Amino acid sequence: MLRKWKAKKYEKQERAEGENMMFIPYVCCGDGGIAFTEKLVKALAPHSGIIELGIPFSDPIADGKTIQRAANRALAGGASVQEIFGMVMRLRKDGVQTPFVFMTYYNVVYAHGREKFLRKMKEAGVQGIIVPDLPFEEDEEFEKMAQREGIAVVNLIAPNTKETRAGKILAREKLFTYLVSVAGTTGARGEVKEESVEFVKRMRRLAGSGKKLCVGFGVADAQSAQKFRDAGADGVIVGSRIIDICEKESEADALMQIGRLAREIREI
Amino acid sequence: MDILDKFIAQAKENVRAGYYEGAKAENVKRSSLKEKLTGGKFCLICEIKHASPAGEYEMRGIDVGQAAGEFLECGADAISVVVEPRIFKGDLGNVAIAKKTGLPVLFKDFVLDERQVQAAAASGADCMLLVMRVLEREKLDVRKFIARAHSLGLEVLLECYDEGEMKRALQTDADIVGINNRDLQTLKVDLRRTQKIMEKFPNIAKPLVSESGVRGKEDVQFLRETGASGILVGTAIWTAQDLKKKILELKGATAAKTEAVGGSKDAGAPGEKIGCMASSSGRFGKFGGTYVSELLVPVLQELEKAFEDAKKDGKFNKQLSHYLSKYAGRPTPLYFAGNLSEKLGMRIYLKREDLLHTGAHKINNAIGQALLAKYMGKKRVIAETGAGQHGVATATAAALLGLQCDVYMGSEDAKRQKLNVYRMEMLGANVRIVEAGSRTLKDAVNEALRDYATNFADTHYILGSALGPHPYPSIVAHFQSVIGKEAREQILTDEGRLPDCLLACVGGGSNAIGLFGAFLQDEGVKMVGVEAAGEGVQTGKHAARISGDAKLGVLHGTLTYVLENADGQIRETHSVSAGLDYPAIGPQHAHLYALKRAQYVCVEDKEALEAFHLLARMEGIIPALESAHAIAYLPKLAKELREGALAAEAALGEGGLDGGARTALGASGLGGVGSTTKGAGKMPVVIVNLSGRGDKDVQHVAQMEGEKI
Numbered sequence: 001m002l003r004k005w006k007a008k009k010y011e012k013q014e015r016a017e018g019e020n021m022m023f024i025p026y027v028c029c030g031d032g033g034i035a036f037t038e039k040l041v042k043a044l045a046p047h048s049g050i051i052e053l054g055i056p057f058s059d060p061i062a063d064g065k066t067i068q069r070a071a072n073r074a075l076a077g078g079a080s081v082q083e084i085f086g087m088v089m090r091l092r093k094d095g096v097q098t099p100f101v102f103m104t105y106y107n108v109v110y111a112h113g114r115e116k117f118l119r120k121m122k123e124a125g126v127q128g129i130i131v132p133d134l135p136f137e138e139d140e141e142f143e144k145m146a147q148r149e150g151i152a153v154v155n156l157i158a159p160n161t162k163e164t165r166a167g168k169i170l171a172r173e174k175l176f177t178y179l180v181s182v183a184g185t186t187g188a189r190g191e192v193k194e195e196s197v198e199f200v201k202r203m204r205r206l207a208g209s210g211k212k213l214c215v216g217f218g219v220a221d222a223q224s225a226q227k228f229r230d231a232g233a234d235g236v237i238v239g240s241r242i243i244d245i246c247e248k249e250s251e252a253d254a255l256m257q258i259g260r261l262a263r264e265i266r267e268i
Numbered sequence: 269m270d271i272l273d274k275f276i277a278q279a280k281e282n283v284r285a286g287y288y289e290g291a292k293a294e295n296v297k298r299s300s301l302k303e304k305l306t307g308g309k310f311c312l313i314c315e316i317k318h319a320s321p322a323g324e325y326e327m328r329g330i331d332v333g334q335a336a337g338e339f340l341e342c343g344a345d346a347i348s349v350v351v352e353p354r355i356f357k358g359d360l361g362n363v364a365i366a367k368k369t370g371l372p373v374l375f376k377d378f379v380l381d382e383r384q385v386q387a388a389a390a391s392g393a394d395c396m397l398l399v400m401r402v403l404e405r406e407k408l409d410v411r412k413f414i415a416r417a418h419s420l421g422l423e424v425l426l427e428c429y430d431e432g433e434m435k436r437a438l439q440t441d442a443d444i445v446g447i448n449n450r451d452l453q454t455l456k457v458d459l460r461r462t463q464k465i466m467e468k469f470p471n472i473a474k475p476l477v478s479e480s481g482v483r484g485k486e487d488v489q490f491l492r493e494t495g496a497s498g499i500l501v502g503t504a505i506w507t508a509q510d511l512k513k514k515i516l517e518l519k520g521a522t523a524a525k526t527e528a529v530g531g532s533k534d535a536g537a538p539g540e541k542i543g544c545m546a547s548s549s550g551r552f553g554k555f556g557g558t559y560v561s562e563l564l565v566p567v568l569q570e571l572e573k574a575f576e577d578a579k580k581d582g583k584f585n586k587q588l589s590h591y592l593s594k595y596a597g598r599p600t601p602l603y604f605a606g607n608l609s610e611k612l613g614m615r616i617y618l619k620r621e622d623l624l625h626t627g628a629h630k631i632n633n634a635i636g637q638a639l640l641a642k643y644m645g646k647k648r649v650i651a652e653t654g655a656g657q658h659g660v661a662t663a664t665a666a667a668l669l670g671l672q673c674d675v676y677m678g679s680e681d682a683k684r685q686k687l688n689v690y691r692m693e694m695l696g697a698n699v700r701i702v703e704a705g706s707r708t709l710k711d712a713v714n715e716a717l718r719d720y721a722t723n724f725a726d727t728h729y730i731l732g733s734a735l736g737p738h739p740y741p742s743i744v745a746h747f748q749s750v751i752g753k754e755a756r757e758q759i760l761t762d763e764g765r766l767p768d769c770l771l772a773c774v775g776g777g778s779n780a781i782g783l784f785g786a787f788l789q790d791e792g793v794k795m796v797g798v799e800a801a802g803e804g805v806q807t808g809k810h811a812a813r814i815s816g817d818a819k820l821g822v823l824h825g826t827l828t829y830v831l832e833n834a835d836g837q838i839r840e841t842h843s844v845s846a847g848l849d850y851p852a853i854g855p856q857h858a859h860l861y862a863l864k865r866a867q868y869v870c871v872e873d874k875e876a877l878e879a880f881h882l883l884a885r886m887e888g889i890i891p892a893l894e895s896a897h898a899i900a901y902l903p904k905l906a907k908e909l910r911e912g913a914l915a916a917e918a919a920l921g922e923g924g925l926d927g928g929a930r931t932a933l934g935a936s937g938l939g940g941v942g943s944t945t946k947g948a949g950k951m952p953v954v955i956v957n958l959s960g961r962g963d964k965d966v967q968h969v970a971q972m973e974g975e976k977i
Binding site for chain 1: 549557558559560561562563565566567704705710711714717718721722723724725819820821822823824825830832834835836837838
């Protein structure tokens with residue numbers, strides 16, 4: 001039996017002046033084979049505040065082309081929930097301490113039995129979960145179940161979320177709050193739009209200083225991360241860009257380039 | 269040989285001895301046990317039983333009146349009275365005594381003879397127990413006994429011992445089902461029997477009572493969590509030192525706060541109001557909901573508000589009915605298909621939605637939602653399409669109302685419905701071919717939802733079927749409800765009565781819900797939805813959800829029955845008909861199924877193709893392949909309705925349920941009885957929704973069948 005992994009309690013605190021920007025990479029588990037994902041996570045771990053482990057789903061409606069492609073490849077290659085839990089347990093056994101957060105769609109969790117799934121997360125050593133198609137209104141039961149298992153449900157706020165609602169979401173914050181920077185789907189974009197920066201500023205004002213705000217959707221490089229940092233973000237989530245690099249480069253080059261990207265963002 | 273044989277032998281002897289002839293009660297005022305059980309609280313039924321079959325106790329000289337009074341005082345919800353006189357030392361007169369409390373009273377015995385049913389009614393009971401295993405072992409027809417009890421104003425609690433019995437029990441008209449936790453061989457009780465059986469029927473629509481074996485409050489809690497509606501307790505009360513204290517203990521546990529876990533209890537709770545408009549939380553029973561990304565939450569809230577406003581807006585409604593009648597061609601005829609009727613021995617009416625502009629019912633919703641888009645000030649509409657019918661309807665409405673239009677269509681569908689791609693383009697729409705996933709309707713919905721989450725500021729998504737996140741299922745049902753409203757009026761004019769059955773194909777389920785909606789409260793009207801069985805359910809290449817192997821899951825924003833693999837990945841579906849080729853069924857249908865208000869069946873590709881030709885040759889109407897699925901089910905339906913009518917007639921006939929009639933209604937006895945039977949002259953009336961015309965399929969069918977056009 002695998003030994004249970006105990007995470008260090010993840011302290012929430014405001015990023016102090018001069019403290020590093022939190023880098024949260026998203027990896028699509030099983031894309032390129034589970035062994036590659038494992039390698040990628042190990043390479044990312046030293047640079048990452050949290051690692052988002054994507055469990056591929058056949059119908060990822062919140063994701064753009066890049067993550068859709070990655071999920072399809074992973075599923076075609078036979079990626080399964082069981083295999084991903086196995087990988088997490090191996091990583092924990094090998095001493096990887098970075099907090100993990102699953103990112104997957106509700107049906108995947110639902111099909112496995114929500115409580116069973118959450119219990120397995122706890123046993124394997126996954127601290128939180130992001131379910132993009134489970135908004136605040138629908139997650140009451142799930143939130144309670146997660147609380148019982150000590151799993152953090154990470155909620156999202158979008159640019160069109162009303163302030164009172166955003167306030168309620170912020171009040172529930174565990175680990176961090178995910179700010180969706182633009183209307184649309186995930187995917188690397190060129191320039192950061194002014195309205196995205198304004199949105200992050202607005203959320204920082206609303207949240208005050210005690211909350212951890214991390215920005216995702218379209219964050220592709222250190223320049224965009226810098227803009228969000230200036231607006232008050234504590235971290236950025238980078239997903240599609242990492243997949244782009246893995247698609248283009250050889251394994252060794254990909255790991256090197258992603259490592260560089262992580263360092264650049266942290267050094268902002 | 270088990271204990272039941274002993275009980276059966278005794279019961280027969282009791283009947284022979286004339287025990288049941290003495291029952292008589294006056295001024296019986298009936299109260300419903302079923303209502304108690306479906307009232308939302310977990311019920312405690314206390315039993316008057318003078319002896320336990322396992323020999324745990326035997327009491328003489330119980331003051332039944334006093335005991336019943338104490339049951340009432342301690343909060344029992346109903347009283348069960350065991351009347352069997354020899355083994356259980358019961359008495360028929362105890363029913364009337366228990367009735368004085370005003371609580372519903374259950375007549376409990378080993379019933380295998382009609383005289384016992386009459387005695388139950390005459391004793392003044394509200395409900396009677398039937399034991400599935402007793403009746404089946406004696407080769408008696410359960411349905412007939414239930415019908416007889418109902419005809420005498422009694423409710424029926426049908427008791428089962430295993431999963432197979434439960435499955436059959438749920439197909440009967442029994443008001444309540446029961447699970448007996450006692451093993452008939454060893455007489456030991458095991459509460460997990462209830463749990464195990466309940467797990468197999470997570471969406472049980474009848475109230476269920478768990479019987480036997482409850483000792484203390486932990487047991488009550490355990491059973492409450494299985495999803496049962498109540499428990500029946502006897503031995504524990506009678507063997508307790510203090511009867512009242514024991515009941516209070518059990519009662520206390522029934523009232524303990526129920527934790528909302530997994531929601532087995534809210535599953536289509538029996539007695540729930542049936543409707544096709546969502547509750548305030550966007551649900552139909554436990555189905556439906558708004559499982560979408562945060563970006564779409566405010567957008568759907570805005571849509572819901574606009575929809576509610578528009579529904580009440582006189583100008584909006586006037587515009588809608590103007591376009592529906594002057595532009596789309598409403599009302600559509602309800603056509604009596606004489607040739608087909610004669611062949612099948614039913615009176616078959618076709619609701620001719622295929623005659624509408626653009627050739628299908630889809631235009632009803634497309635015009636409604638395009639007007640709604642204008643009402644909200646949106647400049648652009650998007651849509652998904654499978655068969656192309658909804659895409660064409662949306663492109664048409666957009667052209668009419670001056671809206672920009674993009675339609676998403678899977679490349680597989682675009683290939684088999686090429687003509688519709690041209691039509692959409694001619695109407696000025698931009699057809700966006702989707703290459704993801706199975707390249708069919710499901711993938712088109714994914715892309716449309718992504719577009720919506722990106723462009724909601726100026727775009728309205730005209731979802732074409734009764735699926736997706738709230739408020740879509742309600743919006744679509746509303747705009748399609750015109751089908752059922754017209755059909756109801758038309759059939760009353762033509763036949764002077766309501767139909768026996770409604771039949772419609774179900775992809776997402778918009779045409780079916782449109783027809784069913786107006787008849788939901790008409791209990792006598794049976795409703796059947798036909799799903800696509802593709803190459804056969806057993807091949808795995810199909811789109812049969814409820815009638816196939818779908819599980820409860822979330823797809824495209826709604827909680828419903830979904831075809832998925834063990835890992836929760838959505839499966840690829842197959843159907844010759846693009847419009848039915850979708851892995852989830854709309855949440856209203858899931859709810860109607862859970863409530864047992866509608867029935868869902870499936871037919872295979874080849875049956876649908878045969879029906880396609882059959883309707884063309886017999887009535888001169890070429891149906892869409894989707895609608896051909898409904899037509900294909902007609903022969904089976906004819907057989908079912910005939911058998912159902914016979915069973916009901918036999919149950920009510922003069923012969924009644926006496927011993928001699930016992931063998932009359934085994935399933936085997938029904939074949940070929942047909943029109944010689946009395947009452948068969950009244951032919952069943954069926955309305956089929958002919959939701960679309962087959963022009964779009966002609967080329968595809970010809971190609972499949974190797975003919976050149």
